[in-house]
Amino acid sequence: MKKAFPILGLLTAVFLSYALYEALVVAPREQTMGDVQRIFYYHVPSAWTAFLLFAINFLASVQYLVRRNPKTDQIANWVVVAVGVLTCIGAYVIRPLPQDVYPSSIVTTALSVVGIYFLIKNYFSEQGTDILALTTAEVGVVFCTVVLVTGPLWARPVWGIWWTWDVRLTSTLVLWLIYVSYLVLRRFSTSGQTPVLAAALAVFGALDVPLVYFSIWIFRTQHPQPVIGGGGSIDPRMLHILLINWLAFLCFAFLVCWSRYQVERLQRDLEETQALEALLEPGGNIR
């Protein structure tokens, strides 16, 4: 992976440039909003990427908490499988589903969550899950910041105001504040229990993600309706370019997370070595 990183970085840069070209040049001009609508090609993929990163942060935090006790770990595995199976069954049994929500989309989401949970379990150690949680929260906050900055820049010319205390906007701001407080806790707390406290905060913080996502389905808001499902409609060419941009941002987010993960691992290794060195005399004896 270390050798492939420059190549992957270059490919991602090319992909991002192509996505930018598609968004600014190829995408059709929206009739009512004009060119300012093109902000959507950065705003929406950034929001989706942030949600995905916060979801991974949630699953990594759950893993970190349950792994501390083998019995809890085993129970959690069964709970995750049971929730996945029940959700899949429920998607085909419970009626009526909200408008434009398909059972297949619910099943795909449930299976993805279960899959990611077990991927984290198999590929990351206990400390690895903690580092993964930190990394995804940090990069997620960066993407969420992009959402909070590009949103008002779109709203000013379209709505005539920079900000309104609408459910979608407010819940997104609360989500950002929760994860910023998570990062502040991790940065400044010196307690040995910091990873546990942070993981618990992340589990509760993640509850805001579905609230943000479904707020425009549940409440009457000023924010536009969802572009996929939920009664919203979009030109197929625009949808295609939106998905290209999302894929490009996902590749970028993956590389940034990977780099940040390596830096954090190096920092912890260094701290461990320095702590060991402090215990040893130059001759190698413990003081």
Next chain:
Amino acid sequence: MTFLYAAYTATWAIHITYLITVVRRYTRLKREVSELNKRKT
């Protein structure tokens, strides 16, 4: 168009600022590791 360019510029400014902090942290750690290795030898 001003708002469109402002949004795209702001997006990349945020990402690049974050990348710079990661690179700076990595450089500092690398320096500390080499200092540690020097002390050992």
